[in-house]
Amino acid sequence: MQVLVYDGSFAGLLTAVFDVYEYKYAGATIVPEARRQDSIFATSHMVYTDEIKAQRVWKGLEATINRAGINALYRTFLSEQAGMEDMLLRYMQYAFLKGNIGSDYSHEAVRYVTDTAKKVHREKHRMEAFVRFQLTKDNLYYATVEPDFNVLPLIEPHFRKRYADQRWLIYDVKRKYGLYYDLKQVQYITLTFNDAHGNGKAVAAILDETEEIYQQLWQKYFASVNIASRKNMKLHIQHMPRRYWKYLPEKQPR
Amino acid sequence: MGWDRIAEKLEILADAAKYDVSCSSSGSKRKNDNKGLGNAEGMGICHAYTEDGRCVSLLKILLTNFCIFDCAYCVSRKSNDIKRAAFTVQEVVDLTINFYRRNYIEGLFLSSGIFKNADYTMERLVLIAKKLRTEHRFNGYIHLKAIPGSSNELLQEAGLYADRLSVNVEMPTEQSLKLLAPDKNRADMIHPMKYIQGALRQYKDEKAVIKSTPLFAPAGQSTQMVIGATPDTDLHVLYTANHFYSKLNLKRVYYSGYVPIRTDNRLPALGTPVPVIRENRLYQADWLLRFYGFKVDEIISPQQPLLDLDIDPKLAWALRNLDVFPVDVNKADLAIIKRIPGIGVQSALKIVAARKFSRLGWDHLKKMGIAINRARYFITCQSPLFEKKDYLPEQIKQLILSSAHSKYTASFSPQGSLF
Numbered sequence: 030m031q032v033l034v035y036d037g038s039f040a041g042l043l044t045a046v047f048d049v050y051e052y053k054y055a056g057a058t059i060v061p062e063a064r065r066q067d068s069i070f071a072t073s074h075m076v077y078t079d080e081i082k083a084q085r086v087w088k089g090l091e092a093t094i095n096r097a098g099i100n101a102l103y104r105t106f107l108s109e110q111a112g113m114e115d116m117l118l119r120y121m122q123y124a125f126l127k128g129n130i131g132s133d134y135s136h137e138a139v140r141y142v143t144d145t146a147k148k149v150h151r152e153k154h155r156m157e158a159f160v161r162f163q164l165t166k167d168n169l170y171y172a173t174v175e176p177d178f179n180v181l182p183l184i185e186p187h188f189r190k191r192y193a194d195q196r197w198l199i200y201d202v203k204r205k206y207g208l209y210y211d212l213k214q215v216q217y218i219t220l221t222f223n224d225a226h227g228n229g230k231a232v233a234a235i236l237d238e239t240e241e242i243y244q245q246l247w248q249k250y251f252a253s254v255n256i257a258s259r260k261n262m263k264l265h266i267q268h269m270p271r272r273y274w275k276y277l278p279e280k281q282p283r
Numbered sequence: 284m285g286w287d288r289i290a291e292k293l294e295i296l297a298d299a300a301k302y303d304v305s306c307s308s309s310g311s312k313r314k315n316d317n318k319g320l321g322n323a324e325g326m327g328i329c330h331a332y333t334e335d336g337r338c339v340s341l342l343k344i345l346l347t348n349f350c351i352f353d354c355a356y357c358v359s360r361k362s363n364d365i366k367r368a369a370f371t372v373q374e375v376v377d378l379t380i381n382f383y384r385r386n387y388i389e390g391l392f393l394s395s396g397i398f399k400n401a402d403y404t405m406e407r408l409v410l411i412a413k414k415l416r417t418e419h420r421f422n423g424y425i426h427l428k429a430i431p432g433s434s435n436e437l438l439q440e441a442g443l444y445a446d447r448l449s450v451n452v453e454m455p456t457e458q459s460l461k462l463l464a465p466d467k468n469r470a471d472m473i474h475p476m477k478y479i480q481g482a483l484r485q486y487k488d489e490k491a492v493i494k495s496t497p498l499f500a501p502a503g504q505s506t507q508m509v510i511g512a513t514p515d516t517d518l519h520v521l522y523t524a525n526h527f528y529s530k531l532n533l534k535r536v537y538y539s540g541y542v543p544i545r546t547d548n549r550l551p552a553l554g555t556p557v558p559v560i561r562e563n564r565l566y567q568a569d570w571l572l573r574f575y576g577f578k579v580d581e582i583i584s585p586q587q588p589l590l591d592l593d594i595d596p597k598l599a600w601a602l603r604n605l606d607v608f609p610v611d612v613n614k615a616d617l618a619i620i621k622r623i624p625g626i627g628v629q630s631a632l633k634i635v636a637a638r639k640f641s642r643l644g645w646d647h648l649k650k651m652g653i654a655i656n657r658a659r660y661f662i663t664c665q666s667p668l669f670e671k672k673d674y675l676p677e678q679i680k681q682l683i684l685s686s687a688h689s690k691y692t693a694s695f696s697p698q699g700s701l702f
Contacts (some may be wrong), residue, residue, distance in 0.1 A: 030541040033309050132636035135647040158328045162385045170384060191322040194420070195384060242286050243381050249290050250382075253297040254343065258542055259557055264336025268329070279331055 030056055035076040035114075037061040039106050042114060043083035045076045046121055059114035076203070088120070093124050098131030101146035108145050116141045129174045151184040152176050159273050160188075160199060163244075164237040170197040173276060181208055189215050244278040251279035292368040292379070299348040299359050300394055300474035303451070303507060304537045308340040308389035308424040310502040311446040319420025321383060321390070323446055327424075328389055341426060342382055343392040346370055346407055350396030354453070354464035355547050356512050359396045363545070369398075376419070380484050383423050390424030390446070391415070401432035411438055412444035424502075429479065431471040438478055442486075447502040447534070450475050452527075459513035462500045462549055478532050479504050510565065511558040512541040512550055518588035521568055525579040528572060538565045564590040571597060574628055575621050594680060598624040601661060602676035608661040613642050624683075625657030656686045 031054040035041035045059045052074070059076075060066075068075060069238055091099060103119065105113050119138035124130050133139050134236040154229035155176075170192070185208055188199065192210065200207035200220065209218045290657050309327030311338040329338035347369035348359040358365065379391045395413060408427050415421040421469050426687035427445040429438055441448060450472050454460040457469045479500065506527060508520060524536040538563040541620050543553045567592060577598070582596050591599045601608065610619055612634055620631040630653050637643060637651065642665040660679045674682070 031530075103321055130640070132633070133640035134575075134633055134637040134651050135641050135643060140650060154328070158330050160386050162416050164385070172386070187325075192320070192384070193315055193318045230292075243385065246286075246290055246378070247382060247385070247387050249294050249315075250297050250342070251331060251333070251339065253294045253377045254339060256301060256335050256337075256542060258335075259335035259540075259559065261336040262334060265332050265334050268332040268336065277331070 030058060032071045032073040033057055033076050034062055034065050035058045035059060036078055037063060039103070040080055040083040041076060041078040042106060042117065043086040044079050045114070046086050046118055047079075048074065048076055049118065049122075054106075057118065059118055061114070064111065076266045090124065094129050094131050098124070098129070098216065101131070101142050104146035104149040104183070105142045106186055107183065108149050109179055110145065112143060113141075114146075129256055147233065149178045149183070152178045153180045156180055156184050156272070157187050159269075159277060160184075161276055161278055162197060165235050166237050166260040168196060168237075170195050170196070173200045173202050175203045175272075175276070176201065177237040177272075179204060181206070182206075185215055245283075248279050248281070248283055252283075285308065289374060289378075292370055292374070293344070295368040296345045296348060296370060297367050299396075300345045300392070302358070302539060302542065303392070304337075304539045305426065305449065305505055305507060305535065306338050306340045306343065306392070307426075307447075307502075307505075307535065307547060310534060311424055313422050313424075313446060313498060315422045317420050317422070319422050320380070321423035322422050322573060323390065323422060323424045330387055330389065340389045341392040342379055342390070342422065344370070344375070344378075344389045344394075344397035346375065346393060346404075346411070347398055350399045351399075352397055352464070352466045354467065355545075355549055356453070356463055356509055358543065358544055366431060372407060372411050372414065376414050378418055379415060379423075380421065381420070383593065383633045388423075390426070392426040394428040395430070397430060401430045402434055405430045405433035405437045405441070409441050409444065412441065416444045426502075426593075429475045429504075431467065431475060433621045435478055438475055439482060441483055442479065442500040443497060445500055446498075448479050448500050449505045449507070450479075451507045452523070453509060454513060455508050455510075455515040455523050459515055463512065474502065476506070476527075476531050476533075483532070491619045505533055505537065506536040507537040507539055510540050512563055516588035517561070517565065517568070517590045518583050518585060520565060521572075521583050522581055524569060538562050538569070558691070562590050563588070564592060564596060568596045571600075572653070574596060576618055577622075584609070592683065595624075597622070598657065598680075598683065602680060605676060609663045610661060611663050612648070613638050613664060623658055623661050625654035625659075625661075640671050657683055669690060 033045045033048060033054075035045045042059065048054075049057045090102065102117060105117055116138050120142050123136060123138060130136065132137055134143065144181060156174055160172045162172045165171055180194050181199065184199070188197065188208070190212060194212070196210060196212055198207055198209045204218050206217060269280075307327055308323070311323040313323040315322040328338055329340050331339040333339060345359070347367070348365070349367050349369060350359045350361055351666045353360045353362050375393065378429040382388045385391065385572070393408055395408060397404050408430070412425050412427055415425065425445045426447045426449065427441050429441060429448045429450045431450060439449070452469070452472050453464060453467070460467060460469055480498055481504065485494060508523065510520065520538065527533040527536050540558045541551065542557050543551055543555050546553055568582050571582055572579060577600070581600055585591065588595055597698070601622070607619070607622070610623055612620060617631055617635050620626060620634055621628060626634070630651060633651050634643065637647070645655065645668070648658070648664060660674065660682070
């Protein structure tokens, strides 16, 4: 078995696919550096990320499959799930062989990519819903998130279009990077925390004095719109899974 | 500032508005192209869910719960002894903007009790929307209630600032409305609906010629009926809904299961459970009308004026029309595939797309997410194994019911269990 080790970037993955064709590897498997496990039964090939090779594969895909298929491939990559590389490789090989196969749901890799892309899309949508900004003293709307998948690149256009007249920052504490909008454009940034609050949780001291008030008003509103005689906690939790609660003011004890 | 008083008003006026079920924030076309605040071009977003499982998408409040009317089913009726409150225009604007900037909401759903008269009330609702749009360059979603009896000029102006307008018909039939809301009459409700329909059509025609025509309620109009407060049958409810969809081009009709709030011999007694299953079946029937190509007389008939509570209306239709089945999923038209129990619109589209590549068998269908335990009695596919028995409708119903566990089981049992 041939193992290809890449750096974990999308361009790296596409380069790996290029190499599979260049070296005519059969039964290849692609793993990121971080998950590499050398085996005595396999030979490994180090992939050197090459923008030109990556571009050639990407162009080839764009010429072969439709927009929905292209989006699904990128979203599957952002899922960061173990083994997604091999499924993407099989999907691409099948596409290069047969053409626009994005809706051939009887093929395992096509189904995997479609389903995974859907999960990532759901997480993107949840982040668009569950981001909660807090206003700081210097007029920055600040939010921390911990999404299951790496969806910051996907939610960027949504927040850029929506909050065009306020400075905002959305920080992924799990992946340690964030999106910052300065009223002109969005930048990818990393933060270094020099205090005990290294997890990126906003400290009360830096918040605007109205922040606490609006959080309380929101909590009161949330409690008031509930109809107690229709209580349905199962449905509530299905829509708002517990893992998101710690960043939602309405789910904090009052 | 009097934050405590604002908090108290918010509690009173959100509580009074919560029986309006619409919380949709989708279907608008309002883009943020003035570098302002907010964007309502895409699909709706539920920012939170209440403990009863309903979506919280908009700041849904009444401007005031003072009301000159005395509708039996309404918490804000004038004879009810409750705390009354009223927001100022600026308070509503500030709450909306500050909640929106923190990504709590998609926009504002503003309704009101009627104080003084219809026009006086409507004027204030319009003023709030106008302030948000012009002073704050707010492009989020605004849903305004059109107050029955307000003037055409105000409705026109409301449409220029709102994304959606709605008039609640309240009751499925005129007789029920007369009984429970003696101050209101149906004609007052139908008039603004017709006016809005006309204005929507006119703006659409103008837009086709002149691209810069301003938006007019781009998410259309909707309405709501209370279910279970009166003896009206599902036949009444669905024919009324169908009329609104086909004759008045409404975007949505909402059904609100009556929550008993008082003792009144015209109404179900306090403690009567909210008819959630019936409400659910009505929404299923509503979906069949709007997305599945069903005609209203296929779903309900004067012979059986109530929807079956045990099974959904699509399965009920299939059982009444077994001669249509079995359907070959590899050949049948999309319209027929959508009618198979256990296959939704998305799955039907997937089947039609996937069968171009290879003939589909049970395994494929299962992995594509089709509910085989229902669909198996109605389809054939690329497999020699399919249901060959000629079941009677009642047998299929029992087989399906026994293979599935209804989320409503508890509501069916006549008696609570002790352990």
